Amino acid sequence: xxxxxxxxxxxxxxxxxxxxxxxxxxxxxxxxxxxxxxxxxxxxxxxxxxxxxxxxxxxxxxxxxxxxxxxxxxxxxxxxxxxxxxxxxxxxxxxxxxxxxxxxxxxxxxxxxxxxxxxxxxxxxxxxxxxxxxxxxxxxxxxxxxxxxxxxxxxxxxxxxxxxxxxxxxxxxxxxxxxxxxxxxxxxxxxxxxxxxxxxxxxxxxxxxxxxxxxxxxxxxxxxxxxxxxxxxxxxxxxxxxxxxxxxxxxxxxxxxxxxxxxxxxxxxxxxxxxxxxxxxxxxxxxxxxxxxxxxxxxxxxxxxxxxxxxxxxxxxxxxxxxxxxx
Amino acid sequence: xxxxxxxxxxxxxxxxxxxxxxxxxxxxxxxxxxxxxxxxxxxxxxxxxxxxxxxxxxxxxxxxxxxxxxxxxxxxxxxxxxxxxxxxxxxxxxxxxxxxxxxxxxxxxxxxxxxxxxxxxxxxxxxxxxxxxxxxxxxxxxxxxxxxxxxxxxxxxxxxxxxxxxxxxxxxxxxxxxxxxxxxxxxxxxx
Numbered sequence: 141x142x143x144x145x146x147x148x149x150x151x152x153x154x155x156x157x158x159x160x161x162x163x164x165x166x167x168x169x170x171x172x173x174x175x176x177x178x179x180x181x182x183x184x185x186x187x188x189x190x191x192x193x194x195x196x197x198x199x200x201x202x203x204x205x206x207x208x209x210x211x212x213x214x215x216x217x218x219x220x221x222x223x224x225x226x227x228x229x230x231x232x233x234x235x236x237x238x239x240x241x242x243x244x245x246x247x248x249x250x251x252x253x254x255x256x257x258x259x260x261x262x263x264x265x266x267x268x269x270x271x272x273x274x275x276x277x278x279x280x281x282x283x284x285x286x287x288x289x290x291x292x293x294x295x296x297x298x299x300x301x302x303x304x305x306x307x308x309x310x311x312x313x314x315x316x317x318x319x320x321x322x323x324x325x326x327x328x329x330x331x332x333x334x335x336x337x338x339x340x341x342x343x344x345x346x347x348x349x350x351x352x353x354x355x356x357x358x359x360x361x362x363x364x365x366x367x368x369x370x371x372x373x374x375x376x377x378x379x380x381x382x383x384x385x386x387x388x389x390x391x392x393x394x395x396x397x398x399x400x401x402x403x404x405x406x407x408x409x410x411x412x413x414x415x416x417x418x419x420x421x422x423x424x425x426x427x428x429x430x431x432x433x434x435x436x437x438x439x440x441x442x443x444x445x446x447x448x449x450x451x452x453x454x455x456x457x458x459x460x461x462x463x464x465x466x467x
Numbered sequence: 468x469x470x471x472x473x474x475x476x477x478x479x480x481x482x483x484x485x486x487x488x489x490x491x492x493x494x495x496x497x498x499x500x501x502x503x504x505x506x507x508x509x510x511x512x513x514x515x516x517x518x519x520x521x522x523x524x525x526x527x528x529x530x531x532x533x534x535x536x537x538x539x540x541x542x543x544x545x546x547x548x549x550x551x552x553x554x555x556x557x558x559x560x561x562x563x564x565x566x567x568x569x570x571x572x573x574x575x576x577x578x579x580x581x582x583x584x585x586x587x588x589x590x591x592x593x594x595x596x597x598x599x600x601x602x603x604x605x606x607x608x609x610x611x612x613x614x615x616x617x618x619x620x621x622x623x624x625x626x627x628x629x630x631x632x633x634x635x636x637x638x639x640x641x642x643x644x645x646x647x648x649x650x651x652x653x654x655x656x657x658x
Binding site for chain 2: 176209223225227254256257258259260261263429430431
């Protein structure tokens with residue numbers, strides 16, 4: 141089968157190659173998915189560049205990407221929740237990475253039936269960003285009337301998080317650039333802050349939750365706008381001590397400044413590392429079918445133009461998700 | 468089964484022997500919400516008479532989106548008649564939208580009943596005529612009526628169905644987008 145593979149770490153154009161490879165080997169708990177669409181995310185770019193070599197080492201060559209939608213065409217002996225012919229979507233587990241290919245084998249625990257009211261391309265755009273947003277906001281227990289600041293409302297995670305937070309009845313502040321203000325507002329955000337002309341720190345105060353999807357100083361700055369006893373959750377900021385232990389860093393301590401700010405505000409700080417989860421995708425399926433959440437796609441590329449898709453991703457200017465139509 | 472027998476007796480004189488035969492080729496079954504009775508792409512040889520619950524038949528286009536062909540509530544028949552008639556694999560999926568009880572027939576055995584008991588002919592013919600009328604009405608309504616009027620007729624036909632269907636099930640049945648259906652509902656709620 142044809143697959144887009146990472147052959148070495150480095151610049152995208154030098155590192156990605158179309159290869160003819162064997163169909164994936166099936167394990168007892170796997171379903172084999174005939175891929176209809178895959179989606180790419182910033183993490184896929186970071187992996188190719190080699191920025192995550194220590195955290196997520198991969199054998200080379202490896203097929204790229206994690207997000208997929210398609211049709212179940214084979215099932216392992218221990219799979220009982222699916223049938224041949226089911227239309228599904230998934231963020232595949234790390235060890236099964238490789239969705240820009242004609243087939244991918246996926247542990248069925250990471251798979252869900254796809255929402256019936258959207259296309260394969262739209263379904264492929266959901267899993268990684270959707271799971272990241274859901275698991276972050278559920279970790280901090282988002283609830284009705286919470287005031288939440290979501291950074292980068294036009295990104296894949298941010299645009300999903302806005303809709304998820306609104307579905308939960310929260311009051312949503314979000315930041316984005318001038319060009320994106322209109323469509324981000326249409327996602328349901330109550331107050332869209334144009335970071336080019338407005339300073340979010342003067343506009344948001346006493347937030348119950350800050351969701352940091354940007355990293356750098358944003359995790360620290362969150363404590364300026366959070367209420368006493370609030371919650372900061374980040375998917376790109378520094379690790380917290382509990383998460384660090386998961387990665388085998390037993391002696392890790394939260395950076396001093398962050399620890400102090402957290403203490404001063406009696407606020408919690410949590411780093412969320414998204415984990416694949418078919419049940420969570422099942423919950424998202426219902427939200428999409430009930431129109432609480434809509435997929436936001438920037439552009440769909442044909443399989444043969446996958447390199448262009450990565451070049452587009454590298455600009456960091458996508459409004460929503462970048463999808464590759466495989467079949 | 469009693470419901471179906473009563474329905475048949477309402478149209479024709481049913482002999483004891485014919486009633487017993489009908490019993491012998493039928494199978495009463497209850498399916499949970501979400502159960503799939505017929506799956507697109509697979510073989511079909513079953514026809515279902517609904518005695519309770521609600522089922523939906525739909526097709527999936529090449530892009531993976533679902534389009535509802537029919538809802539079946541109490542006293543309706545449901546299957547993939549295209550597949551049965553052409554002897555091809557199913558072009559539809561039939562699923563339960565809530566827990567549903569059906570009487571299941573093998574299509575060939577149900578068809579064979581006419582040779583054994585010719586009195587079934589008028590009953591089946593009337594069924595087919597009603598089915599054809601309903602399909603013709605649906606096509607004409609879509610050609611002539613506004614989406615809002617089609618939605619009104621839909622609610623008359625299936626009064627309680629919104630409790631256990633998604634918006635997109637109904638929108639795709641009516642041939643409108645989910646956004647349009649939401650707008651129609653909103654306008655009706657304002658009145």
